Amino acid sequence: MRRRDLSGLAALWLVAVASPDAFGGTFDSRGQYQKDPAAAAYLDFSSPPERYLPPDAEMKCEPPMFQIETLEDALDGTGALRLDVVPDCAERLLIQLPAEQGSYRATAWMRHGSLNARIVVEYTEASGLPSTVAKLFPTGRVTSDGWVELASNEFSVAGAQVERAYIRLVSFAGVAGVDLDAVEVGSLGEFNPQKACTGQADFACGPDAVCIAQQCVPGQAYVPVLPHDAIRDDMVDMLASRLRLFFGGRQSRAEFLPDALAEVEGMRTAKTAWQFWNGFATAVHRLHDWHTSVRGGPDAPRPPSGRLNACFFEGDADSSQGSWPKDPRYHDILVSHVGPDAAGLKPGDRLVAIDGVHPLDWVGSLIAVDWGFHSATDPDNFADWAERLGGPSWTGGGLILKYATSFTVIRCDSATMTCSDIPETVTVADLPPATGGDDIACDNRPSYHLSTNIPSESNHYVFWDIFRGPIADTTPSEAIFGMVWDNLFGGGDPNGYVNTQIQDATAEWKAGARGVILDHRAGNGGTLDAAENLTKLVRPLETAAVTRMPIEIAGDEGPADAAEGQAIFDKFKTSHGYDIGDPGHDPLLPVALILHRDGSASDYMPFGMKGAPKVRIFGPHATAGAFSTFIEFTYWNGLGFALASGDTIASTGQPLIGRGVAPDEVILPRQSDLLAGKDTLHEAALSWVRQELKP
Amino acid sequence: MSRRRGHAASAAVAIVLACALSPGCGEERGVNPVPLSGTNTPDPVPTPPADAGPVKRTISLRNPLGGPAGNLFADGDFELSALPEGQSGQYGWRAFNDTGTAELSIKVETGGLCRTGLRCAVLEPATILFARGAAAAGGNGHVASLWIKMAPGDACDAARVLLVFCDTFGILKKLSSEDEPNADGWCEYGGVLPPKDSSVCLYLESHLSAPGLLDSAVLGPDDGTVSPHSGVIWPPPPDTSARMMAVREIIRRRMRFGPPFGQ
Numbered sequence A: 001m002r003r004r005d006l007s008g009l010a011a012l013w014l015v016a017v018a019s020p021d022a023f024g025g026t027f028d029s030r031g032q033y034q035k036d037p038a039a040a041a042y043l044d045f046s047s048p049p050e051r052y053l054p055p056d057a058e059m060k061c062e063p064p065m066f067q068i069e070t071l072e073d074a075l076d077g078t079g080a081l082r083l084d085v086v087p088d089c090a091e092r093l094l095i096q097l098p099a100e101q102g103s104y105r106a107t108a109w110m111r112h113g114s115l116n117a118r119i120v121v122e123y124t125e126a127s128g129l130p131s132t133v134a135k136l137f138p139t140g141r142v143t144s145d146g147w148v149e150l151a152s153n154e155f156s157v158a159g160a161q162v163e164r165a166y167i168r169l170v171s172f173a174g175v176a177g178v179d180l181d182a183v184e185v186g187s188l189g190e191f192n193p194q195k196a197c198t199g200q201a202d203f204a205c206g207p208d209a210v211c212i213a214q215q216c217v218p219g220q221a222y223v224p225v226l227p228h229d230a231i232r233d234d235m236v237d238m239l240a241s242r243l244r245l246f247f248g249g250r251q252s253r254a255e256f257l258p259d260a261l262a263e264v265e266g267m268r269t270a271k272t273a274w275q276f277w278n279g280f281a282t283a284v285h286r287l288h289d290w291h292t293s294v295r296g297g298p299d300a301p302r303p304p305s306g307r308l309n310a311c312f313f314e315g316d317a318d319s320s321q322g323s324w325p326k327d328p329r330y331h332d333i334l335v336s337h338v339g340p341d342a343a344g345l346k347p348g349d350r351l352v353a354i355d356g357v358h359p360l361d362w363v364g365s366l367i368a369v370d371w372g373f374h375s376a377t378d379p380d381n382f383a384d385w386a387e388r389l390g391g392p393s394w395t396g397g398g399l400i401l402k403y404a405t406s407f408t409v410i411r412c413d414s415a416t417m418t419c420s421d422i423p424e425t426v427t428v429a430d431l432p433p434a435t436g437g438d439d440i441a442c443d444n445r446p447s448y449h450l451s452t453n454i455p456s457e458s459n460h461y462v463f464w465d466i467f468r469g470p471i472a473d474t475t476p477s478e479a480i481f482g483m484v485w486d487n488l489f490g491g492g493d494p495n496g497y498v499n500t501q502i503q504d505a506t507a508e509w510k511a512g513a514r515g516v517i518l519d520h521r522a523g524n525g526g527t528l529d530a531a532e533n534l535t536k537l538v539r540p541l542e543t544a545a546v547t548r549m550p551i552e553i554a555g556d557e558g559p560a561d562a563a564e565g566q567a568i569f570d571k572f573k574t575s576h577g578y579d580i581g582d583p584g585h586d587p588l589l590p591v592a593l594i595l596h597r598d599g600s601a602s603d604y605m606p607f608g609m610k611g612a613p614k615v616r617i618f619g620p621h622a623t624a625g626a627f628s629t630f631i632e633f634t635y636w637n638g639l640g641f642a643l644a645s646g647d648t649i650a651s652t653g654q655p656l657i658g659r660g661v662a663p664d665e666v667i668l669p670r671q672s673d674l675l676a677g678k679d680t681l682h683e684a685a686l687s688w689v690r691q692e693l694k695p
Numbered sequence B: 001m002s003r004r005r006g007h008a009a010s011a012a013v014a015i016v017l018a019c020a021l022s023p024g025c026g027e028e029r030g031v032n033p034v035p036l037s038g039t040n041t042p043d044p045v046p047t048p049p050a051d052a053g054p055v056k057r058t059i060s061l062r063n064p065l066g067g068p069a070g071n072l073f074a075d076g077d078f079e080l081s082a083l084p085e086g087q088s089g090q091y092g093w094r095a096f097n098d099t100g101t102a103e104l105s106i107k108v109e110t111g112g113l114c115r116t117g118l119r120c121a122v123l124e125p126a127t128i129l130f131a132r133g134a135a136a137a138g139g140n141g142h143v144a145s146l147w148i149k150m151a152p153g154d155a156c157d158a159a160r161v162l163l164v165f166c167d168t169f170g171i172l173k174k175l176s177s178e179d180e181p182n183a184d185g186w187c188e189y190g191g192v193l194p195p196k197d198s199s200v201c202l203y204l205e206s207h208l209s210a211p212g213l214l215d216s217a218v219l220g221p222d223d224g225t226v227s228p229h230s231g232v233i234w235p236p237p238p239d240t241s242a243r244m245m246a247v248r249e250i251i252r253r254r255m256r257f258g259p260p261f262g263q
Helices: A002-018 A229-246 A250-269 A273-286 A359-368 A383-389 A399-403 A497-512 A528-535 A562-572 A601-609 A671-675 A680-691 B002-021 B238-253
Strands: A041-043 A066-070 A079-083 A091-094 A101-111 A114-123 A132-143 A148-151 A155-158 A162-172 A178-189 A209-212 A215-218 A293-295 A310-315 A332-338 A350-354 A406-410 A424-427 A466-470 A480-485 A515-520 A542-548 A577-580 A591-595 A615-619 A629-634 A640-645 A647-650 B059-061 B093-097 B108-110 B119-123 B127-131 B141-149 B159-165 B171-174 B186-193 B200-206 B212-222
Touching: A101 A114, A101 A132, A114 A155, A114 A178, A132 A155, A155 A162, A162 A178, A209 A399, A229 A250, A229 A273, A229 A640, A250 A273, A273 A293, A273 A359, A273 A640, A310 A383, A332 A671, A350 A359, A359 A383, A359 A399, A383 A399, A466 A497, A480 A497, A480 A680, A497 A528, A515 A601, A515 A680, A528 A577, A528 A601, A542 A562, A542 A601, A562 A647, A577 A601, A591 A601, A591 A680, A601 A615, A615 A680, A671 A680, B093 B238, B119 B127, B127 B238, B141 B159, B141 B200, B159 B186, B171 B186, B200 B212, B200 B238
Parallel strands: A480 A515, A515 A591, A591 A615
Antiparallel strands: A041 A178, A066 A079, A079 A178, A091 A162, A101 A148, A101 A155, A101 A178, A114 A132, A114 A162, A132 A148, A132 B059, A209 A215, A293 A640, A310 A332, A332 A350, A350 A406, A406 A424, A466 A480, A542 A577, A542 A647, A629 A640, B093 B127, B108 B119, B119 B212, B127 B200, B141 B186, B141 B212, B159 B171, B159 B200
């Protein structure tokens, strides 16, 4: 009996070590690595590898960031590479691939620390081909002496046109560097040529690729391999449990979590790596939360050929609804402001369709395509979607350029104050390339209204800066001051830039202003200290809410009713209070707050302002309702995700997440105002402040 | 529960299939879910033929996301918290200097050097680690465990492991351990907690003489299926309290209410 068992085990072992189902090589019965004899390329580091240094590499990246180590426990032979890559640099080791067309999978083994590795194939300029990228991720195979197998999915190479191929390496988190051995490129056979496409609605790319900037990008190049059957359910269980235990608050869990978990369940039966990992990305997107996101994922191998240097926002197309009616669910989409190369668009022009559907419906269709997909938590807020249509990709925008085939506009004439009756459809591939000038950032502000210290109208780069001064076209006796800013990151530092600016501003306004206009139309949030500080201008001290986050009790669905919420507030108002106001506030100073796309600390700030006797909030709709913080998770090679976690309970007992702060005056930018060079929301705010001037 | 049993059964089948279909068999297939207590012994592995010579290494297949799935620590297995030098964020694990006044990067070990999963933390001397967690739902109490591979010569009390309220840092329990590491050099720390209505986190001070390893931190509902260490009530000395408050200040004051990932 014993002999039979041993025989069976030995047979099993031989099957195991010799199986052709390996990602790369195999192990012999002693655990010695055996490379795939058919490997197309192999680096065992028995001798120094040839490195590639790009001509534009920084000086600090020029010296070799590796050495050959002689190790008893090298994976193959006795040589391994010890990497110690300088921060913000990468090491590149050349790989010789066959000159014919082929399809490959790369594997490598690393240990000690962490390693971001990718295969990069660059083609000759004459070929016109963009680079091929294939990232390597863990397969789950490890050795008892610390080696971890990394593997890419399949990638195709047009061998005859290759300029160079290399493995790009970034090491970190090792005590004394990161070991690398047995870099192997195995031949898989069938060559899949690079394909062009028109947009995400184009089926040319097939189910496992994404059309980005008119190029089919294989999704598998950016995600880990399909997990082995033996660990797949455990991996799905783990991901599902992070969502189930840690995500959200009362409204977001009730409304969005079930759909997300159903999407995760689908990962169990995924047939391809892209289906599996894109399934998880889609699940995260289905959580429909302002703080919740994935990172990594496919990217265009080269930027779009054309430029659409324009910004869009929600508005009221009062000059063109006769020729194209308003959508029953969504606001109209208007051009807010433009830079050079904007396809002839001007402020007040109207974007009526992308690929034949309403622009916001089109953004919603990207949920399983765009890994940067991002939603407000409040289900009735689409400001983030509108803002991302235009602007540069480096600010998270540029969706039309990346994913659309065509878009349809109604052009208007500011001289005659009329709009065309005939929509015009523009093909994205026909957009001309950039001719110069700054990329225009999208901040939902058609223009600025400070008389000094004005943000640049040529680029709208407000970002982390705070601009304040007298409001333009007002008189010194009116003493109306304003602030334009999007950043509430006080960082817990009362002497930092943001808190100092806010404290100085409020002191000046209390001393010398008769009215204030706060323009926060691209509120990126930050930390609660800055939000609290601003409220000290307008109301007495009180505890407005309690912050219960990250999620206090795993999987907590939140208070069942207002009474339960009230009990939570009462219990934690001393230890977890969101405290607003100040005894030294100015009860006579009118403060107009203009909002448009605002989330997180930029939810809390208006929440703390609203209801103060001399505050009036102007905006097109409620804020994002992102009343929580978040927990981050980082996997390998840039893949990661963040989950909103926790909720905020108001003094009324009402959980706040998922329901933004509604404006006191719901007002949309009007198309007719844009054509006349007016900023509707600012005009309304200024008018109100003038009526309410401090005596 | 029945579903979990179903998975376990299918996993048992899967391991045979895995060995039949995959190289590197001898695979440590049964590492997930991680038991809440006790050792994490790999499944029996096929033995190489007797005449093959000394075994250099064994190969196993592990869940790169760690586990167990019900872990109330956000990243107890340390699979989702490794960052390049100088980067930080609101991750499952965060490290601080020995006064708790500055955040540090965490070094990482890999593969079979770790107890579970693909990655584990290098526990350096004179550092503080903080692990994010949540309280058990349904009025359940808690069972906690954590494994540290000590530096040679260090006893298990070279690390102090506390369960604390995440927000106030009020100490809930000091996890207890054997006096000395096991034969592999690992100490297991454990403890139980009654039900809590605020989140439970882990605060750890390393007084190791040289770098060790930290892995497999698990916080689970105390549903009677395990026999954990009880842990001890532990009033902290003033210097420890000061360090804890310093860490708390960094975490609380910098808690972000804006886009993750620098978006």
